[in-house]
Amino acid sequence: MKKQKGLTLISWLAIIAVVLFNAIIAMNVVPVFLNDHSVKSMMEGLETDTSLRGATPKKIKETITKRLRVNNVYSVSKDNINIKLEKTHYLITIEYEPRGKLVGSLDYIVSFKHQARVLAR
Numbered sequence: 001m002k003k004q005k006g007l008t009l010i011s012w013l014a015i016i017a018v019v020l021f022n023a024i025i026a027m028n029v030v031p032v033f034l035n036d037h038s039v040k041s042m043m044e045g046l047e048t049d050t051s052l053r054g055a056t057p058k059k060i061k062e063t064i065t066k067r068l069r070v071n072n073v074y075s076v077s078k079d080n081i082n083i084k085l086e087k088t089h090y091l092i093t094i095e096y097e098p099r100g101k102l103v104g105s106l107d108y109i110v111s112f113k114h115q116a117r118v119l120a121r
Contacts, residue, residue, distance in 0.1 A: 024103055029110070032098045036112050038071040039094060043116040046092060053119045057083040060090060060118060089117045 007015070042064070046052060052060055061081050068076050080096040095113040102108055 021103075025108075028100055028102055029108060032075070032100070032108075032110050035071075035073045035075055035098070036110075038073050039068065039076060039112070040114055042067050042071065043092070043094065043114045046116040046118055049118075054121055055118070057085075057090065060092065064092070064094075085120060086117075088121065089119050092116045092118060 045067075046060075046064070052063060055063075060083055061078060064081055065078060068074075075098040076094060076096050080094055082093045082095070084091045084093070093113065093115050095111075097109055097111045099107060099109045
């Protein structure tokens, strides 16, 4: 009797379906994480930016939105930026949830939160 070598057609179809599903998820979700990396880098840069020391919360918020637009990050709006005065510095928090479609009625929601401190005086 001859033994079968390799996979059957049904096995190949199952493997291809799993690979395609993972590829679709990756194509939709990876850009969200790339945008978040831009937000994280921008927030880390705020702490070392000497031009923001002593700036008003309005000026800080405008600077943040300009930097986000330069990096093509549109999932963060002004409403997602919170600036709170603590003793000697401002605590800047960006908290947002990008949402999108995967396939059919299957959606994704990803939650991000980043904080930075800028001297108030």
